[in-house]
Amino acid sequence: MEPVMAVAIGMLYAAAIFLMLRRSIVKLVIGLMLLSNAANLLIFTSAGMIRGAPPLIPEGLPAPPGAVADPLPQAVVLTAIVIAFGVLAFAVVLIRRAYEIVKADDLDKMKETDT
């Protein structure tokens, strides 16, 4: 499972970086979305994947028997998803406002503040 995931994550990162290098601001934001998804999958995979073993302790035992899935990366990924959701919602509103004001979907037309 891990090699498949590793390849998928690598492709997500590559696609995200490719989109972020485009001039369109919409593609830029789609790139950011893919990037945060790639990071979440990376956390999920790098912590080790164990299938079909929820981290539950049976009654009467002090610890779960055998290897169980690690709940912490799942909690971390859940937090990261929520944060990414909020931040990307802001980014979507931002590009809409920027499009209304600058009247262009082109990053090359937004160079006035550069020095």
Added chain:
Amino acid sequence: MRPEVALPILLPLLSGAISLLFWRSRPMQRFTAVAGNLALLGVALWLLVAVKLDGYVVIQMGGWQAPYGITLVADMLSAVMVVMTAIIGLTLSIYSLASTGPGHERFGFYPLMHLLLAGVAGAFLTGDVFNLYVWFEVMLVASFALLILGGEKAQMEGAIKYVTLNLLASVIFLSAVGLLYGMVGTLNMADAAQRLAVAEHQGMVEVLAVMFMVAFGIKAAAFPLFFWLPASYHTPPVAVSALFAGLLTKVGVYALFRVFTLLFDQTLGYTQDILLWGAALTMVTGVLGAAAQFEFRRILSFHIVSQIGYMILGLALYTPLAIAGGIFAVVHNIVVKTNLFLISGITRRLQGTYELKKMGGLYRERPWLAVAFFLSAFALAGVPPLSGFFAKFVIVRAGIEAEAYVVTAVALLVGLLTLYSMVKIWNEVFWKTLPEDNLVPAEEVLVGDDSRMVPPSLWLMYLPVALLALFALLMGIFAEPLMAMMNQIGDQLMHPQGYIDAVLGAEVGVEDVLIEAPEQEETP
């Protein structure tokens, strides 16, 4: 239980919640801003005293033992940074009473400011690397909204670059956190430090170190990752610029100091050179960028980049003295840089522009403002006996002791060029006579900043400037006790075992669990 560690985070959150409740009441929001930040300063000083007495102050959130729960920990570095956060928060909330117009206040300037301060304080105090990411995001989201407050074209353009590069940095940071967890199976920084030292794949540790360096390098605006900063910092309302200039990049610098002294001290042979030359190039590009500018806030933005170089140089030299000098530079820079931005807001209010060519004659018109600018600008350039001189002196001395002669020479040269930029502002804004074509364009000021040309409110802008200028002067005159504090920071950072023992030590954890337990029984 040590409440003083959690309170610097909780208080701004509370103030933010209160000002959200009074969304429609402008006086209440303004009152909460000043009162909340005054309380924050009180708590921050309490924390500083507690750390001074005990060395480290630690609490385990929810009573969970250290490697499993989230730890809040304050050492001398955290405490000093929290105090600086509170000072900037207080002075800025006073300043924005006069500078932030009703238009911006209606769109939530004050709640956002409180949330930003909560994020900054949280980043300084947490002992958990994923929690650090969360605080970074709290800070970022608040800064995004503050940056586009007012919604002008330049702000939108600046914000797109700011948002993109900061989100990229966050994702790199998050990926590094994921890989770190995969390697050592813990997110607690003290625990991870112990495990990384004995990790199997030291090559992998170097990769992680570089990922953290890039992520925090973008946030700290180090060369070659700084381009978002001069593109965006001169666009928002001036109180927001000053807040960002004072605090945001310094959180990145703090994170660099923290991870490279605690987590990655064994990979330093590899990363030290990158940091050293990165620092030199940051100083040079920043100061040269500023030399080419003739807009008040753009010059100051480039100088933020240049000064970040000094701080990173302190880290890269990696001796207790150099680290003390680097943190001295951080503290001095927070005060002085914020003050210069505040002064640029006042001159804008007086003359209606940020363009140096169109300004002039303020030395005659506002002598005390000129004095405040003089103190801050020459402190930034490092003229004795002001605060910047001692920061630079300590770093240069540490550089010579470490035999890094080239970089030290660069640091001295950059000091000279900083002086050039500051003298340029002094000549253009204060010394020369006002160009005749500059009529004070009251309408433009009204539209742009929706500020009012009401003279009585101006003293609210002068008061924080005077306080910060005085603070910069006092930091120079009383450099000795301050330096003692910095030496303690240098000592603590160079011997991370104390931090690790304080976080993981059995006494602290058990005591907290024992205190927590009866409280939990009472609640049902």
